[in-house]
Amino acid sequence: MAFADQQRWITVQQKTFTKWLNAKLIQRDLEVKDIVQDMSDGVLLIHLLECLSNESLGRYASKPKLRVQKFENANLALDFIRSRGVQMTNIGAEDIVDGNRKIVLGLIWTLILRFTISDINQEGMSAKEGLLLWCQRKTACYDEVEVRDFSASWNDGLAFCALLDIHRPDLIDFDSLDKSDHKGNMQLAFDLASEEIGIPKLLDVEDVADVAKPDERSLMTYIAYWFHAFSQMEKVENAGRRVEKFVNSMQGVWEMQSTYEKRIAELLKKINAQRDEWSQSTFEGTYADAKAQAADFSKYKRGQKRDWVAEKSDLATLLGNIKTKLGTYRLRPYEPPAHLSLNKLEDDWTSLSQKEMGRAQLINETIRDIKNALRKSFADKANDFAMALKTMQMAISGLDGDLEDQLHHVRKLSSNLAPLDRYLETILDVETKCIEANIEENDFTTYSYDELAYELTLVKSSVQKKLAFLENQMVARNMTNLTPIQLEEFESVFRHFDRDDSNALQELEFSAALASLGLVFSEDEMHDYFWETSGGKDEVTFEQFIRFMVDVTEDQNTAEQVFQSFREVADGKPYVTEMDLRHSLVPDEVIEQLNGIMPAHTGPDMSADRGMPQYDYIAFMEKMLNNQKESEQVPSGVLQDRTNVGESGPRKDGKANAFVSGLASLTVDLSKLGVRFGMVDSLIAFASLAGPPLAGALIQIDNGGYLKAQIWAGVVTMCASLFLCGAKWTQVKSDASRSRAREREATSNSVEAVQVER
Template sequence: MTLSEQQRWITVQEKTFTKWLNTKIGVRNLEVKDLVPDLSDGVMLIHLLECLSHESLGRYASRPKLRVQKFENANLSLDYIRSRGIQMTNIGAEDVVDGNRKIVLGLIWTLILRFTISDINEEGMSAKEGLLLWCQRKTACYNEVQVRDFSSSWNDGLAFCALLDIHRPDLIDFDTLDKSDHRGNMQLAFDIAHEEIGIPKLLDVEDVCDVAKPDERSLMTYIAYWFHAFSQMEKVENAGRRVEKFFNNMQGAWEMQNAYERRMRELLKNIRGQIEQWHTAKFEGTYADAKAQAAEFSEYKRGKKREWVAEKSELATLLGNIKTKLSTYRLRPYEPPAEVSQEVIERDWSGLTKSEMARAQLINETIRDIKNALRKSFADKANDFAMALNTMQLAISGLDGDIEDQLHHVKKLSDNLQPLDRYLSTIAEVDAMCEEANIEENDFTTYTYDELAYELTLVRSSVQKKLSFLENQMVARNMTNLTPIQLEEFESVFRHFDRDASNSLQELEFSAALASLGLVFSEEEMHDYFVETSGGNQYVTFEQFIRFMVDVTEDQNTAEQVFQSFREVADGKPYVTEMDLRHSLVPEEVIDTLLNMMPPHNGPDMSRDRGKAQYDYISFMEKMMGGDDADDDIPAGVLQDRTNIGDNRPRRDSKVNGVHG
């Protein structure tokens, strides 16, 4: 051991022993500040021994001035220590008076061993081994703690925290500690031990944490305080448990009697209250209420009834146990009061059984009556509704005569649909009540709600279709510039894309309808056409659609338009490929004919088209437009006929406010 290490543990011991000594003489309002000098006159040593032994050492010089008086005090103390059978070697009065630091520390350590540590006993081991074994057992369940000695095993603070946690888990939560914060853990343990348990702070954190091998004697002295504090706590707790056990044994019979009477009164109260509740219960006349009361009755059978059966049995057993226990202790037999006797519970239980049977019969009878009333209510409404639908269907099928008169009658029929919707809602409510009542058959009608709803849908569709047909016929009658075939085709397309049968097309439906007729535009152009045709509305009516198609059919293709279309198909190139034509949705048979007619292209081309057949549509169109080198082999009008199939598109600049130039 180096000189510095030796000096360090001497300093720690002196500080620790000073604090230990002060805890002992503090009852006399005395305090030692500097251990060795303050003990040199023997007075404090005598006070310490009297406090430790609770005995008087006799007369001594309380204020020694002379060296001889100090020697007498020191010898008095040492002689008393030897008289107690405490072995001391190589220590004399001069060591105390002259302040031999090591000898004085050894003397104090001897007293600590004798009066603080020696009474620690674990399985017959020595005081040191017993204290170490106690620490190991108390911290065995903490994986982070390994107590091997009274030195380095303690310098991370976790062993102290573990001792606190195992004895007083209400003061510290070991699992939440930062295991790497040694100083913080140590300080926390020291503070809690001092403030909550009363263990004096004999050590400072730096005495343990900042050294590789803390002083063993100082640690043992401090840990011994922990042992005594927690051992005393356990003694108090054990004594309390013995008192509690004695009290429980003495009070057991009395508590059992009180419990029997209290529980029996509660059971009788519940039984009588249940019988009264059934006698006063009323039905609202609805299936939901009757079913709720039936469910409540079933819940009673599964819950309360079983609890009461068990309670009745347990009370009979409890009464028998009370009598047995009193007999065992030779105490006066117990007879329960008359109002909670076994005879009373048997009488009330019989009344409960009779009331229960009557309640079940009443609930079942009420549910049967309500179900039958629901069947009749649904049947009456369903039959009336079906008759109204049949009358309306006959009225639609029997319409004839002038279109205006038919349209007037159909509109009146359409107005009658809304009352039918409301009446169907009423039927739906009754049907829902029937479903809730689990009614699966009804001998009073052949109709179901789903059938009636479906038939109403058919009637509504018939009215709507008839109304649209008549309105469209009036529109068509005024369109004299369309052939019947064209009108039939346009109306068929309109009907196909009118998904909701509203006699109108939304923007997407309008676009799809035009595309099916070969009219394909850019998204922006299509939106402009829709806005213009609809007049700014969110839909296009049949009349607006037909007028748009009239305008389109009046716009005939010219050679210049076809030439411009070829340029658009070719994306501005001086030639066109088969793939260009296919991407433009030109029909297959038109592509085959055009490829046979157009001459090959021999000029510059795009890199992406190399290796593909390229056709000179410019030369082809020049021939078709009557150029000097026109090919007489091409039949007249073939271009007009072929291109009309794939390019019936109105030009944006050819239509102004619905009028073509």
């Protein structure tokens, strides 16, 4: 089977190569019938080489009779082939003369490769790969065609039809083909290629159609003809396109010349009109007019002038393109009329530039004059305003004399603040105009609106504060029942919480001020105090605040106040000890005097006070009250009732008594606080355990249940122990601190003594 295929390929090759030879030798009226026999004398081979190379091989035996002549012709042809760089192996003159079919066919294939296929170059590939790539690219858009090689890919005829359709769609309708009619499609392609394009039929349909593996060399030889034919066709088409392009170019040149003349005439007209407009333009002398003309000039430079610059450049380029096109076809160059030449355009453009420079200078000079006028206007007003502020500030700082006179002068200064506000608005208007004029510096003044507004705020604040200070001083002058230290403290607190410098406190500010002084009340109580103090208004003035504090702190020496003081010294106990008096820093001589006149306490006492003298201050105060006049007597037992824990808070009908108790209970001595709290807790614990009579007076129990009182006493006893331990620890720490201070003082004295000796 392999031998039969080989013989078939040889037969197809011989037939194909014979047709190829006849196609090449047709120009010399030579015809090959038997390729092996006709080429045995070497003459036909020499003619073929001369046709392929367009060169002469020299002298040879045109009608050789002898074998040696045939050998010479064959060697001449083979030497020429070798001189063209064709590698030949195992091919000799005797093979040609003796008619070796395989050798002769191989030689012809070598010539086909060298002179027909080798010039096919696609992206640097070999001739075979390049030809295959060309076929694949041309048929890539056809789904039914897939060219993989020069053999079985062509046996259905569709590849040939696709090549025809892609190059000459007018010859064949690929979509209407019967894709199953392989021979019919191939015959159609061969006929159209031969008749319409001039491609010789090197192959027969039966050599390729439905053949499992057609001869590759024969197909490559035939397809190479298709490649060259279509390449030549493309060259012709390119030549036609060049002719068409030339005509179109000439038509384009004429249109370009007309366009150039119209555009340059229009540009020259616009340039002259703009120059005339600037020459006739005038200024009104206002900044708005100057700014408007400057904006128009800037708009011209950003818009119209840029368009003209681009048009001028385009015209120069257009004229250059016209000359280049004419020069390409070696035609007479185009010269525009003198009034439309580039030289004329350049002269007018130079004149426009000069006018433009003068226009810019005139606008800038006008704007500078207007800006300087605005600067001076602002500076004059700002300097006058600053001088007025300075004068007012000096007047405030230089006040002296009686409070009434100072207050009169300050109120007069305050009345002058409103005109300053109006004058500042005038300054703001001028500064707004300066900002609109883009004025960023002013050599005529160092002030700005913000600075003047800030300084006016300071002056207003100074006047307001001075006015409030003087009014408060007049109030303080009348408060003779306050020490200077108290007055200073209360005024400092008032100033601290007067956030808006209004010389008055709102309710929240009033509450915070009292809290800072250690006076804390419930929300309802605080509201009542504020309402009473302010007289039903929304704020408390300084005078009202001071009078309120006078009511709180004034030492009236009433029996009620003295009793509350005893009660605070005793930490709420119904008796007072000498230790309590000493802890409250009562002088020794006063303690001795009280010990002699106060009766002894006979009721229950606290364990911590046992063994100490205990004095019944309640009986003492009741006795003192009974000695007063009848109109001032207090019912018996009223003071004892006031020792109840539940009534220890401040009473709304006597706010002075309430605040005295709060102020009197304050101390900064932590050891004393600890001892006091410990003693109070011990007393409560003792009272809870002593039984219902005393416990009922101090704590409230549930339906007489004594168990809860015992639990309560245990908890309170523990708290008392903690307070006493804390007081002891604080006392020890305080003693240690004082000891270290004495040591440092001694060391310092020693160092000073040494320095004195030196």
